Amino acid sequence: MFSATAGRLLPGPYRSLFADRTFRRLMPVFALSDLGDGMTVVAVAWLAFVLGPDGGQGMLAGIAVAAYVLPGALGALVLGRWMRRLPARRLLVADSALRAVLLGAVPLAHLAGLLTPAVYVGLLGASSLLHAWGKAGKHALFAPLLPDDQRLAANSVLSTSLWSATIAGPALAGLLVGAVSPAWIIGLDAATFAVLALQTGRTTLPRAPAPPVSAGTQRGLGILRRQPELFGLLLATWVFNLAFGPVEVALPLFVSDDLNAGAGLLGAYWVAFGIGGVIGALALGAARRLPLWPAMLGIIAGHGIGMLPFALTDTALPSLIGFAFAGLVYGPYSALSFTLIQDRAPADSLTTVLAARSAVLLTASPLGAALGGFLLDRTGAPAVLVGCGALMILTVPTGIVVLKLHKGRRQRHQPSRIPAERARCAD
Template sequence: MFSAARARPAPGPCRSLFADRAFRRLMPVFALSDLGDGMSVVAVAWLALALGPGGGRGALAGIAVASYVLPGALGALLLGRWTRRLPARRLLVTDAATRAVLLGAVPLAHLAGVLTPAVYVGLLGASSLFHAWGKAGKHALFAPVLSEGRRRAANSVLSTSLWSATIAGPALAGFLVRAVSPAWIIGLDAATFAALAVRTARTPLPRSSEPPVTGGAPRGPGILRRRPELLGLLLVTWVFNLAFGPVEVALPLFVSGDLDAGAGLLGGYWAAFGIGAVIGALALGAAGRLPLWPAVLGIIAGHGVGMLPFALTDSAVPSLIGFAFAGLVYGPYSALSLTLIQDRAPAGALTTVLAARGAVLLTASPVGAALGGFLLDRTSAPAVLVGSGVLMILTVPAGIVVLKIHGARTARAVRAPRGA
C-alpha cells in the first residue's frame, strides 16, 4: 500500500514484495526464462526455415510455431487428472525441467546430424505439453500468501518481465543468429528453463503456498461453471484475444500494401506496442487500488479505441500512435485479470482454474488469425484492423451484462437465507 508520509520512487506493494526473500530469489530466473522464450520466438521459426524442404519451408515454420504453443492446451485437458492434484511449485518445476530436457535435445540432435523436421516438431510439441500447468503454477505460487495489493504488484512485475522479454528476446536472437545456428539459441532457452527448475526447487516457500494434495481435487471447468464471474471473465478475455488475432495477419499487409513500407516499419509497430505495454504494466505496479472489473473492461475499450486510427492510411504516424496507446492500455490486462482470478478462485484449486483458463485462451488467437485471413480475401487490411478495434469496444457492453447477471445472482443468494 502507499505511504502518504514518504514519497519514494517505488510504491509500497512493490517494496514489500521484493522484501520477500522467496520472490526476490525467484524473480531473476522468471525474467531469464521469459527472455529465453522471447529469443525462441525468432529461433523456432528460423530453424524450421533452415530444416524445411525448398518448397515447404513456410509450412514447416508454421507447424513448428504451432507445436511450440498449442500442445499446452491439449496437456491442460488430458493431464488434468494427475496434475491438478500437484502443488504450484511442483507444477512449475515439472514444466521447466521438461522444457529444459526436450528443448536442450534440439541442439544436441543438430550436432549429431539427426535433427529432421519430424524430430524437431516432435521435440517442440512434447516440450510444451506441461506448459499451461507450468504457467498456472508460476502465477499461483505466491497467491495464497500475498495480500491483494502485493498480489497485484506481483502480477504486475511478472507481466512487465514478459513484455520486456518480447522486445529484448527477438532482438537478441536476431543478433545471435548471425553468429550461431538457431538450434543453439533454442539450447539457450533450454538452459534458462533448467535454471528456473533448479532455483524453484531449492527456494524455500511459505507452507501455505503448498496446498495439501487431495484425491478429490476439483476440475477447472466445473469450478468455472459454479462461479459465473470467473466464467464471464474467461469469455470476455477469449473474445478480446479473438479480436486481436486478425491484427497479426492484417498488420503486415497494412504496412506493405497501404503504406508501401518494409519490414523495418512493421518492426516499429510491434516495438511501439511492446514499449507501451511495458510502461502500462509498470504503471499498474505504481497505481493505487483499482476496481478490477471496471479496469478490465476499460482496458478492452481503450485497446479498441487505439485500433481506430488504422482507418487513416495517408501516413503511418496516426496508427503508430494508436498502436502504442493500445499497448499502453493493454499492459496491465494480464496482471489485473490474473489478480481477479486469484481473488475469486478457491485457494486449493487455483492452479486448476489457471490451467483451464490457459487452455481455453490458447485457442482464441489462432481462431482470430484464421478469421483475419478469411476477411482479408474479401476486404482491406485497414478495414480488418479497425473492425478488430470495434469488436473489442463491443465486448465491453457484454461484460457489463455479465456483471449485472452475477450481481443479481449474488443478491438473490444473500437474500435467500433471510427469507427462509
C-alpha cells in the same frame, strides 16, 4: 541482502515484496525466462517462414504459433488427474525442464539438417504440453507466502517482467536474426528454461497445503462456472486472445511484404508494444480504482483501436504508434485478472483453477493464429491486422449487453426471495 537504500527507492507495496527472500531469489530467473519467450515472439514465426514452402509460409507460421501454445490446453485437461497432486514449485520445474529439453532440440536438429516443418511443429507442440500447469504453478507459487495486500504488487511485478521482455526480447531477436538462424534463438529460450528449472528446484519454499486430489466440486472449471464474475472474465479474455492470435502471424508478413523491411523492424514493433505495456502495467494503481468490468472492456476496446492504423501501409510510423497504444491500454489487464482470481478462488484449489483457466485460454490464441495463417494466404496482412482490431471493438458492446441481461435477471429473481424469507420468518 535487500539493502535499505534500494528499498527506499521502491514504493511501499513493492518494498515489502522485495524484502521477501523467496520472491527476491526467484524473480530474476522469471525475468530471464520471460526474456527468452520474448525472443521467440519473433523467432518462432520467422523460422516458419524460412522452413515453409513458397506460397504456404503464412499457413506454416500459423500452425507453428498454434503448436507452441495449443497442446498446453490438452495437457491441462488430460493430465489433470496427476498434475493437480503436485505443489506449485514442482509444476513449474516439470514444465520448465520439458521446454528446455524439447526447445533445445530445435537448434540441434537444424545443425544436423533434420529440421523439417513436421519436426519443427512436433517439437514446438511437445514442448508446450505442460505449459498450462507451469503457468499455474508460477502464479500460485507466491500466493500462500504473501499476505493479501501484497498479491496485486506481486502480480504487477510479474506482469511488468513480461512486458519488459516484450521490449527487450523481440529487439534482441531482431538483431540476432541478421547473424544467426532463428533456430539458435529458440535454443537460447531453451537455456533460460533450464536455468528457471534449476533455480526453482533448488529453492526451498514453506510447506503449503496439499491441493485436493478428488475430482469433485473443487475442480477448476466447476469453480469458474459457479462464479459469474470469474466465468464472465474468462469468456471475455478468451475472445480477446482469439482476436489477438492472428497478429503474431500477420505482423511478420506486414513487415516483410507491405513495408519491405526485415526482422529488425519486426522487433521494433514488439518493442513499441512492450514499452506501452510496461507503462500501462506500472499505471496499474489508476486502473484498479475503476469498476472491474468498465476497466476490462475499456482495455479491450482501446487495444482494438490501436490496431486500426495497420490499414496505412505507406510508412511504419502510424502502425508503430498504434501498436504502442495497444500495449499501453493492455498493460494492467493480466495483473488485474490474476489478482481477481487469487481473491475469489479457494486457496487450496488455486493451481487447479489457474490451470483450468490456462487450458481454456490456450485454445484461443492458437485458434486465432491458425485462422490468421489461413486468411493470410487469401488476403493481405493489413486486412487481417485491422480485422483483429475490429473484432476486439465488437466484443465490447456484446459484453455490455450480456452484463445488462445478467444484471436484469438477478434483479428479477431477487424480489421473489424476499416474500419467501418473510413467510419462513412468519412461520
